[in-house]
Amino acid sequence: MNAKKSSAIFGFEELSAAIENYSGKYGEDVTDTSYFGFPVDAVLNAEKKLLSSTDKSVAYFSMEYGLAPSIYNTFQLTRPMSEKNQFFRHEVFSNNWMCDYLFKIEIDKMLDIPIYGGGLGVLAGDTIKSAADLGVSFVGIGILWNKGYFKQNFWYKHGQVPEEMQWDPYSYPGLIPLKNIVTIDTKEGPLALRLWKYYVYSYDKKFSCPLILLDSNLPQNSPHFQKLTDQLYRSDDVWWKIFQRSLLGIGGMKALRSLGYNIDCYHLNEGHAACALLEQYVSLEDKGQMEDFKNKFVFTCHTPVEAGHDKFNVSDMAKVLNKEYIDAAEMFGKATPESTQVNFTIMALNNCRHANAVAQKHGEVMRYQFPKYASKIDAITNGIHSHTWVSESFSKLFDQYHNVIGDWRKEPEALVKVKNLIRDENFRRDTFAAHQINKKNLIDIIRHWQLRDDVFTIGWARRIAGYKRPALIFHDIRKIIELAQDIGPIQIILAGKAHPNDNIGAAHIDDILDHIDELNSHKDLIKVLILENYDTFFGKLLTNSVDVWLNNPLPPFEASGTSGMKAIINGVVQMTTLDGWVVEAVNDDIGWIFGYQHSGENIGTESDLRLDEDSKALVQTLKAAMILYYETLKAGNLNVNSPWIDKMIHCVERSAFFNTQRMVKEYREKMWQIR
Numbered sequence: 001m002n003a004k005k006s007s008a009i010f011g012f013e014e015l016s017a018a019i020e021n022y023s024g025k026y027g028e029d030v031t032d033t034s035y036f037g038f039p040v041d042a043v044l045n046a047e048k049k050l051l052s053s054t055d056k057s058v059a060y061f062s063m064e065y066g067l068a069p070s071i072y073n074t075f076q077l078t079r080p081m082s083e084k085n086q087f088f089r090h091e092v093f094s095n096n097w098m099c100d101y102l103f104k105i106e107i108d109k110m111l112d113i114p115i116y117g118g119g120l121g122v123l124a125g126d127t128i129k130s131a132a133d134l135g136v137s138f139v140g141i142g143i144l145w146n147k148g149y150f151k152q153n154f155w156y157k158h159g160q161v162p163e164e165m166q167w168d169p170y171s172y173p174g175l176i177p178l179k180n181i182v183t184i185d186t187k188e189g190p191l192a193l194r195l196w197k198y199y200v201y202s203y204d205k206k207f208s209c210p211l212i213l214l215d216s217n218l219p220q221n222s223p224h225f226q227k228l229t230d231q232l233y234r235s236d237d238v239w240w241k242i243f244q245r246s247l248l249g250i251g252g253m254k255a256l257r258s259l260g261y262n263i264d265c266y267h268l269n270e271g272h273a274a275c276a277l278l279e280q281y282v283s284l285e286d287k288g289q290m291e292d293f294k295n296k297f298v299f300t301c302h303t304p305v306e307a308g309h310d311k312f313n314v315s316d317m318a319k320v321l322n323k324e325y326i327d328a329a330e331m332f333g334k335a336t337p338e339s340t341q342v343n344f345t346i347m348a349l350n351n352c353r354h355a356n357a358v359a360q361k362h363g364e365v366m367r368y369q370f371p372k373y374a375s376k377i378d379a380i381t382n383g384i385h386s387h388t389w390v391s392e393s394f395s396k397l398f399d400q401y402h403n404v405i406g407d408w409r410k411e412p413e414a415l416v417k418v419k420n421l422i423r424d425e426n427f428r429r430d431t432f433a434a435h436q437i438n439k440k441n442l443i444d445i446i447r448h449w450q451l452r453d454d455v456f457t458i459g460w461a462r463r464i465a466g467y468k469r470p471a472l473i474f475h476d477i478r479k480i481i482e483l484a485q486d487i488g489p490i491q492i493i494l495a496g497k498a499h500p501n502d503n504i505g506a507a508h509i510d511d512i513l514d515h516i517d518e519l520n521s522h523k524d525l526i527k528v529l530i531l532e533n534y535d536t537f538f539g540k541l542l543t544n545s546v547d548v549w550l551n552n553p554l555p556p557f558e559a560s561g562t563s564g565m566k567a568i569i570n571g572v573v574q575m576t577t578l579d580g581w582v583v584e585a586v587n588d589d590i591g592w593i594f595g596y597q598h599s600g601e602n603i604g605t606e607s608d609l610r611l612d613e614d615s616k617a618l619v620q621t622l623k624a625a626m627i628l629y630y631e632t633l634k635a636g637n638l639n640v641n642s643p644w645i646d647k648m649i650h651c652v653e654r655s656a657f658f659n660t661q662r663m664v665k666e667y668r669e670k671m672w673q674i675r
């Protein structure tokens with residue numbers, strides 16, 4: 001891990017020598033056989049490949065990573081872990097106030113590394129896991145957010161109240177501080193960044209991919225600089241936003257050099273990372289070489305929402321970065337020569353060899369939005385890491401039918417073979433039984449609220465953003481009450497965080513809390529709960545256990561969406577608008593599609609939420625689904641021939657495609673071109 005080392009010699013000695021305070025703190029967790037309980041060879045192999053000049057390597061830059069080590073590939077720690085890294089208690093806001101007052105959800109779990117905000121980070125985490133599964137020489141670059149994203153509290157009559165998060169990276173299993181420090185020259189003097197590493201292992205633990213995390217919390221930095229890596233997406237001042245992006249792009253490129261890695265492709269995950277291009281340019285002695293280097297950069301865009309594209313005034317950037325960076329930014333990132341702003345999406349599109357949207361529909365939309373770049377915009381549909389998101393009961397089910405399905409762990413694509421089992425009565429019964437196990441598990445975790453496993457249950461959980469329409473199901477609450485009276489009871493579980501400075505998102509949470517209040521007098525027929533602090537643990541719990549996963553973004557603003565993919569691998573039926581990944585499953589009978597459909601070149605506006613029309617469509621769809629559900633499970637007796645079970649099996653069949661193993665293979669061929 002020394003910059004001077006050019007040959008690919010990397011053994012345990014190099015590994016331990018690179019760790020800050022190795023003998024004082026890490027000596028028992030990192031040994032010549034074991035890395036926090038996993039085989040150390042996987043680490044040494046990965047390092048050798050990244051250092052070698054013959055293996056083709058990819059560096060992937062992302063502001064956030066959702067790695068979910070509490071639910072997948074959990075490392076061991078010989079020392080005690082700080083209590084701050086244990087899962088905290090979760091409160092619930094439901095239409096049964098007494099229950100909320102008396103009880104909390106208590107889970108004895110390790111906190112996931114709190115360096116993600118939502119779907120973008122989870123996708124980055126799933127990508128690095130699948131890269132490891134496929135043995136790709138791959139290194140992730142991110143930031144060690146010392147105070148995470150934020151802790152969410154719901155206060156009655158106040159809505160969401162954000163609180164600062166605390167955690168301890170020094171006792172987080174798998175995380176090691178390196179001796180390497182890189183420095184960025186800024187307008188306010190040198191900014192020092194410590195490098196940390198976290199190795200992400202493959203499912204069979206034979207290979208790994210390092211994730212490098214940058215940290216400004218060092219004594220040699222000014223107190224102001226020390227806080228730069230505190231909170232993910234801090235946005236109360238443009239100064240923070242520009243600094244955080246400079247840190248990722250510029251600091252990231254310097255980190256790769258400091259480690260001596262030989263990189264063939266730099267992948268910018270979102271415009272956040274576009275400053276990497278500036279650093280590449282500034283570092284070149286012969287600026288004429290930049291054209292060749294541009295060929296090594298690729299870019300993924302994740303949103304058609306206008307506010308999702310970073311734009312900064314040149315004058316604001318000039319308060320942070322020195323002139324050579326500003327000159328490069330003006331040259332690379334202006335939408336027009338007269339513009340006084342640098343647009344990070346344009347900067348990436350202008351200078352990267354290739355760009356991609358994250359679903360086919362998003363590809364269309366992105367080409368309308370950026371017609372000048374249409375020829376370099378491809379579409380690679382997102383996925384989820386199957387091993388992380390599949391439940392235990394469904395893993396067992398797939399293993400039990402191994403003869404037909406094959407090695408689905410090695411090749412998640414094999415799940416397509418469940419179609420050969422769709423008329424097998426035992427498989428149908430077993431599929432439903434596996435689902436009921438997951439549903440009972442959920443009910444057990446929130447047992448004080450006394451949900452039932454034979455009641456129609458809907459889940460909605462994701463980042464709270466306007467276009468996702470989190471309160472759509474409550475828009476015409478009278479109709480929902482009528483459905484419950486006419487057809488059967490309903491259970492609704494929600495969760496999600498709004499960005500602390502997003503007033504519209506916070507208003508949606510207020511709205512949800514008010515509606516939950518309104519349903520207080522109907523709690524025998526409708527139970528509604530919203531869980532605090534949505535995270536990857538609850539993401540997995542909810543997506544695999546409810547009967548119906550609700551996804552109702554306003555088309556075409558959901559670029560892909562991934563939570564539904566976590567649901568389908570667990571046979572959870574979809575109720576969704578036609579947007580994002582769902583467009584590619586429209587003919588597969590994976591549930592119900594409802595509401596407004598977008599077509600044509602006019603994207604429309606995300607402030608026109610079409611709540612009246614889509615709420616009517618949702619009620620009609622709910623009615624059909626509830627009737628079918630209560631026919632399928634009548635007085636606890638399963639009708640094994642029900643079309644509901646067909647839908648469940650179709651869901652699993654389609655999950656053969658919507659996974660990051662397939663996605664990373666596509667990246668390898670179309671974007672990275674390393675084979």
Ligand SMILES: *Cc1c(COP(=O)(O)O)cnc(C)c1O
Nearest residue numbers: 118119462535536539561562563
């Ligand atoms: C999967 C996941 C998301 C993404 O959900 P979408 O429906 O794609 O918006 C967000 N947050 C967490 C914690 C997740 O696990």
